[in-house]
Amino acid sequence: MSLEIEENEVQGIIVLEVSGRLVLGQESMDFRGKIKEVLEKSDWIKEKWGWQTRIVLDLGKLAFIDSAGLGALIAARTASANRGAGIKLANLTKKLRDALAITKLVTVFDVYDSVEEAIKSFPPAPHTPEATPAQS
16 A cells, blocks of 8 residues: 545645555655645745644554654654644554654654644634635
């Protein structure tokens, strides 16, 4: 099973639903590429609507992750922080939760039981006259 990433937007927050395997090779490269693509929009989002990019990674359908996949998650967090973007993990499988606990990465990430909880944890986007995505 290869890696699939579905992008959605909920209340101005980018939700990436990750499914399949996040492993060494093309899968981890694809994941890093998707994060880079999302973060490249962050300057535009801030300029257009006045808020930082906010990302939730929905990992409930992630079947397997190896050390390269964990490295890709860390790289995503670092790249997000460097751009001033927030990134949170949601809907972790038991195996992924255990892997994060064993590696102590659970202390590095903001982890939530559901996508909804992760979305609610972000502060609301500032409301300015030009800060509504519906206006183009």
